[in-house]
Amino acid sequence: MNVGGLPHARGLLPMPLPRWLTAAPVWARLAADFFPAASPPNHVLVNGYPAGGGILPHADGPVYAPRAVILSLGVGVTMDYWREAGVVAKGAGTTSSGCGGRSGEHPPPDGDTNTRRRVGGVRMEHGSVLVMEGEAYTDMLHGIAGVDAGGGESNDEPVRYSLTVRRVPRVLNTGIRLCNR
Numbered sequence: 634m635n636v637g638g639l640p641h642a643r644g645l646l647p648m649p650l651p652r653w654l655t656a657a658p659v660w661a662r663l664a665a666d667f668f669p670a671a672s673p674p675n676h677v678l679v680n681g682y683p684a685g686g687g688i689l690p691h692a693d694g695p696v697y698a699p700r701a702v703i704l705s706l707g708v709g710v711t712m713d714y715w716r717e718a719g720v721v722a723k724g725a726g727t728t729s730s731g732c733g734g735r736s737g738e739h740p741p742p743d744g745d746t747n748t749r750r751r752v753g754g755v756r757m758e759h760g761s762v763l764v765m766e767g768e769a770y771t772d773m774l775h776g777i778a779g780v781d782a783g784g785g786e787s788n789d790e791p792v793r794y795s796l797t798v799r800r801v802p803r804v805l806n807t808g809i810r811l812c813n814r
Contacts, residue, residue: 637676637801640696644803645676659704663798667702667764674702674798681791682707682777690715690749690776698800700766705757707793712763713754715774749774 636654638647654660654677668674676697690713693701703712752773757763765775 634679635676636679637674638804640676640801641805642696644696644805645801646807647675647804650675650677663702663704663762667700667762667798668800672698672800672802674800675804676799676801678795678797678799680795680797682793682795683790684792685779686793687777687779688775690774692774693770693799696801696803698802699770700764700800701770702798703757703763703765704796704798705759705761705763705793706795707759707791709756709758710777710793711754711756712765713776713778714752714769715749715776716752716772718748718750 636648637650638645640646664673687710755763769775
């Protein structure tokens with residue numbers, strides 16, 4: 634679910650952030666701790682993941698400011714990071730590895746083991762916040778292997794939720810008014 638508007642290649646088609654979000658104490662904390670006062674977050678992606686559900690490796694794209702703040706709720710997961718083969722970390726000379734997390738559980742994007750490699754992962758437990766920025770945001774793909782329900786049962790009920798909080802710098806003034814219902 635997109636709240637705050639609809640991201641578009643040219644910018645954000647805005648709508649007001651819902652009160653259930655902005656009235657929550659965690660919202661004020663996330664906004665104040667991770668975003669400059671002059672550039673507050675204006676978009677949130679809310680997702681629920683059933684047992685076995687994950688996110689294929691991907692990049693978020695240039696419409697967003699190069700920072701995502703992810704609040705993870707429910708079962709713990711590992712955010713895996715992938716790099717194109719032959720790409721070296723900017724200014725480092727080598728890529729960083731040994732970031733923790735599980736190795737080898739997430740298939741390479743498109744099943745091609747020759748073009749991309751997993752460089753590490755970050756464990757996200759219930760209530761944790763992951764700030765993704767810099768090279769992790771701009772130069773790598775990120776994804777999550779299937780979520781384990783922990784109880785052995787599999788159904789369509791979410792076992793994990795995430796709120797991905799971002800800033801879309803360019804807000805479009807189209808005269809179209811989107812609203813939350």
